[in-house]
Amino acid sequence: MTDESFISLFLESAFNSRLLTFNSKLTSMPGFELFGDEERKEVNDVLETGILMRYGFDGPRKGVWKAKELETAITETFGCQYAQLTSSGTSALTTAMAALGIGAGDEVIMPSFTFVASFEAVLSVGAIPVLVDIDETLTVSPVAVRAAITPKTKCIMPVHMCGSMADLDALKEICTEHKLILLEDACQSIGASYKGKSLGTIGDAGTFSFDFVKTITCAEGGVVMTNHKDVYTKSDGYTDHGHDHLGVDRGADLHPFIGYNFRISELHAAVGLAQIRKLDTFLSIQKKNNKALRAYLEQIPEVSFRVVPEGGEDSCSFLSWFLPTEELTKAVVAEMKTQGILAGSFYWFVNNWHYISKWDHLKEAVTLSALSDTQKIALLKLKETSFPVSDAIMSRCISTAISLVWTDEQIKEKGEKMAAVIQKVLHTHLQPA
Ligand SMILES: Cc1ncc(COP(=O)(O)O)c(C=O)c1O
Numbered sequence: 001m002t003d004e005s006f007i008s009l010f011l012e013s014a015f016n017s018r019l020l021t022f023n024s025k026l027t028s029m030p031g032f033e034l035f036g037d038e039e040r041k042e043v044n045d046v047l048e049t050g051i052l053m054r055y056g057f058d059g060p061r062k063g064v065w066k067a068k069e070l071e072t073a074i075t076e077t078f079g080c081q082y083a084q085l086t087s088s089g090t091s092a093l094t095t096a097m098a099a100l101g102i103g104a105g106d107e108v109i110m111p112s113f114t115f116v117a118s119f120e121a122v123l124s125v126g127a128i129p130v131l132v133d134i135d136e137t138l139t140v141s142p143v144a145v146r147a148a149i150t151p152k153t154k155c156i157m158p159v160h161m162c163g164s165m166a167d168l169d170a171l172k173e174i175c176t177e178h179k180l181i182l183l184e185d186a187c188q189s190i191g192a193s194y195k196g197k198s199l200g201t202i203g204d205a206g207t208f209s210f211d212f213v214k215t216i217t218c219a220e221g222g223v224v225m226t227n228h229k230d231v232y233t234k235s236d237g238y239t240d241h242g243h244d245h246l247g248v249d250r251g252a253d254l255h256p257f258i259g260y261n262f263r264i265s266e267l268h269a270a271v272g273l274a275q276i277r278k279l280d281t282f283l284s285i286q287k288k289n290n291k292a293l294r295a296y297l298e299q300i301p302e303v304s305f306r307v308v309p310e311g312g313e314d315s316c317s318f319l320s321w322f323l324p325t326e327e328l329t330k331a332v333v334a335e336m337k338t339q340g341i342l343a344g345s346f347y348w349f350v351n352n353w354h355y356i357s358k359w360d361h362l363k364e365a366v367t368l369s370a371l372s373d374t375q376k377i378a379l380l381k382l383k384e385t386s387f388p389v390s391d392a393i394m395s396r397c398i399s400t401a402i403s404l405v406w407t408d409e410q411i412k413e414k415g416e417k418m419a420a421v422i423q424k425v426l427h428t429h430l431q432p433a
Pocket of ligand 1: 211
C-alpha cells in the first residue's frame with residue numbers, strides 16, 4: 001500500500017476524524033493515527049488463544065508468542081543484538097539502569113529538557129539525576145556534561161528529544177575518557193539514526209517508549225536495546241521478578257536477583273508488531289510532511305531550525321524552530337493561540353512536563369516516601385541552580401508535531417497561516433521606533 005492510499009483510506013474513516021481532533025491536543029509522534037486491520041488481526045491472534053501473558057502456557061498458546069516476535073523484529077529493524085520489552089518507556093529506563101549496575105549514590109548526567117520520566121527512572125534506582133544545559137541540538141551539551149563530571153558520575157544519559165539526537169561521538173569520547181556508561185533515552189526518537197546506526201543502539205543500552213503517542217505504539221510499552229548479553233539477561237530477569245527463564249516451568253525458575261514486574265502483555269505486543277511493520281511508511285510520510293511544512297518557515301530569514309549533529313538523520317516527528325528572541329517567540333505563541341492555530345505546536349519553555357523551570361516537585365524533593373539523604377540534598381541543590389544557556393535556547397524554541405494524516409491542502413493551510421503569524425509579529429515588533 002502506498003503512503004497516499006494509506007492516508008486517504010484513513011481520512012475516510014469516522015474513527016480517524018476523531019483522532020485528528022485528539023491529535024491536535026497531544027505531544028504526538030503518531031503511529032496511532034494509522035491504526036487499522038493489521039493491529040486488529042495481531043490482537044485477535046492473541047484473543048483466540050486466550051493467553052494474554054508473554055511467558056509460560058506453552059501448550060494453550062498454540063505457538064503464538066507476540067512479545068518474542070516483536071523483540072526479534074526490534075533487533076532486526078534497529079540493528080541491535082538484544083531487545084527486552086517492558087511495560088513502558090519509563091520502566092525500560094529503570095530496567096536499563098539496574099542492568100547496567102547504576103544504583104545508590106551514583107550520579108547520572110542528563111539534560112534540563114526532557115520528559116519527567118527520565119529523572120523518575122534515575123531516582124527509582126536510588127541514583128542522583130545531575131541536570132545540565134542543552135545546546136541547539138535540543139539535547140544535552142557535551143561541554144556542560146564535561147563540566148558536571150565528579151568522582152561519583154557513573155552514567156551519561158542523553159535524551160534524544162523530538163525526533164533528533166545528541167552529539168553522540170562527543171559523548172562517547174567523554175564516556176571512554178572517564179570510563180562512564182552511555183545510556184540513550186531514545187523514547188522520542190524511534191526511527192532516527194546517527195552515522196548509519198539507529199538511535200538507542202549506540203550506547204551501552206538504549207530505550208524506546210511505545211506509549212500511545214510515540215512513532216510506533218503498543219498503547220503502553222517500552223524496550224531496552226543493547227549489544228551486551230549480560231545487560232540483556234539482567235533486563236530479562238529484572239522485568240519479571242528476577243525469573244531466570246531457563247526452564248519451561250515458571251514455578252521452578254530460580255531467582256538469581258531481586259526483580260520487579262515490568263512485563264509487557266501479549267495484547268500490547270501484538271499491537272506493536274503490526275505497528276513496527278508499518279514503520280517505514282510512518283517515517284516516509286513524516287519526512288515528507290516535515291519537509292513540506294518547513295519550506296514555509298524557511299522563507300523567513302529570522303526563523304532558524306534545530307541543529308542536527310553531522311551524520312544524524314532526524315525522524316522528523318517534529319519541526320523544531322527558533323525565533324531571534326524570547327519576546328518575539330512569546331508574541332508568536334500568543335498570536336498563534338489567538339488565531340486558533342497553536343494546537344500541535346509546543347512552547348516547551350513553559351510546559352509543565354518537559355522543562356526544568358516547571359519541575360518544582362523535583363526541585364523541592366516532593367516524594368510520597370522518603371528519599372535517601374544524598375538524593376534529597378542533590379534535588380534541593382537544583383533549586384539554587386540556574387540554567388541560563390538552556391533558558392536562552394528553550395525560550396526561543398517552538399516544536400510543531402508532524403501528523404501522518406495531513407493532506408497536502410492542510411499542510412499548505414497550516415504553513416501559510418504559521419508564516420503569516422510570524423511575519424505579522426516580526427513586522428509589529430521590529431518596526432523602527
Ligand atoms: C524522553 C522520554 N523518556 C521517557 C518517556 C517515558 O515513556 P513512557 O510514557 O512509555 O513511560 C517518555 C514519554 O513520553 C519520553 O518522552
